[in-house]
Amino acid sequence: MTILKELKPGNSLNSVKLEPVARMDLIKYAGASGDFNPIHTIDEEAKKAGLPGIIAHGMWTMGNLSRLFSDYTENGFIEDYTIRFKNMVFLQDIITLNAVLRDIDGKRMHFSVNATNQKNQKVIEGTIIFKQY
Amino acid sequence: MFKAFIGKRSKGVENIVERGAVKKFAEAIGDLHPIYVDIEFGKKSRYKQNIAPPTFPRVLDYGMIEDFYLPNVGLIHGEQSFHYERPLLVGEKITCYTEIKDYYEKKGNHGFMGFLVVSDVGEDENGHVIFKSNAVVIITEEVRKVLTV
Numbered sequence: 670m671t672i673l674k675e676l677k678p679g680n681s682l683n684s685v686k687l688e689p690v691a692r693m694d695l696i697k698y699a700g701a702s703g704d705f706n707p708i709h710t711i712d713e714e715a716k717k718a719g720l721p722g723i724i725a726h727g728m729w730t731m732g733n734l735s736r737l738f739s740d741y742t743e744n745g746f747i748e749d750y751t752i753r754f755k756n757m758v759f760l761q762d763i764i765t766l767n768a769v770l771r772d773i774d775g776k777r778m779h780f781s782v783n784a785t786n787q788k789n790q791k792v793i794e795g796t797i798i799f800k801q802y
Numbered sequence: 803m804f805k806a807f808i809g810k811r812s813k814g815v816e817n818i819v820e821r822g823a824v825k826k827f828a829e830a831i832g833d834l835h836p837i838y839v840d841i842e843f844g845k846k847s848r849y850k851q852n853i854a855p856p857t858f859p860r861v862l863d864y865g866m867i868e869d870f871y872l873p874n875v876g877l878i879h880g881e882q883s884f885h886y887e888r889p890l891l892v893g894e895k896i897t898c899y900t901e902i903k904d905y906y907e908k909k910g911n912h913g914f915m916g917f918l919v920v921s922d923v924g925e926d927e928n929g930h931v932i933f934k935s936n937a938v939v940i941i942t943e944e945v946r947k948v949l950t951v
């Protein structure tokens with residue numbers, strides 16, 4: 670595990686590569702979050718909406734990305750987490766979660782974060798401010 | 803189309819950060835870290851309790867804004883942010899409400915687009931804000947047609 674205090678601007682947290690996106694992942698997220706928009710779970714509804722197939726909830730990907738910080742809850746907490754949804758995530762996509770420290774401002778560590786697919790396209794991108802205790 | 807709703811907010815709804823809901827959510831985002839789900843681990847932590855993952859507030863009930871309706875389909879989630887004063891604790895009681903912060907329209911290459919900014923807020927029992935979560939929802943031409951019929 671990376672020791673947070675030793676990170677310097679430009680350093681990354683260890684990236685995490687997820688298993689290929691499965692329909693069951695999205696069914697579980699729909700159930701847990703209460704977001705039952707059918708374009709995330711039912712093929713015909715996705716096609717009716719003009720999509721080639723079902724797509725992951727943007728919030729599923731955003732939810733996954735914050736795990737890069739879950740080991741550090743004794744050191745601080747995520748004060749701000751901002752994401753722009755850039756590309757759709759389809760079944761079988763292989764998502765990688767990334768975080769790079771940009772700047773340290775007193776107790777606040779500013780990270781650039783993103784999730785990329787197997788084509789190295791960013792699917793979500795944003796910032797996390799981790800406030801140390 | 804939604805300009806009249808700017809500044810409107812729902813009545814506060816009492817929520818409890820339920821242990822079961824947190825566990826189900828943590829599992830759904832692939833993050834079953836013990837700080838979220840293991841009772842003993844939570845007790846030994848600085849929080850003396852388990853906490854909820856940062857994007858958990860999506861699960862909570864924020865109530866309804868009177869006469870405000872958005873269809874479930876055809877919307878694009880453009881941006882999302884969370885701001886925390888501290889992590890949410892499992893078992894705590896919070897009051898949640900939602901507010902329409904802004905609405906503006908643009909004409910682009912793909913025709914009309916509306917941008918709706920919705921803010922979800924959670925407060926502790928003393929009325930102090932614990933978190934604010936802002937969503938930018940993009941409303942496309944197709945959705946507008948449905949809404950104006």
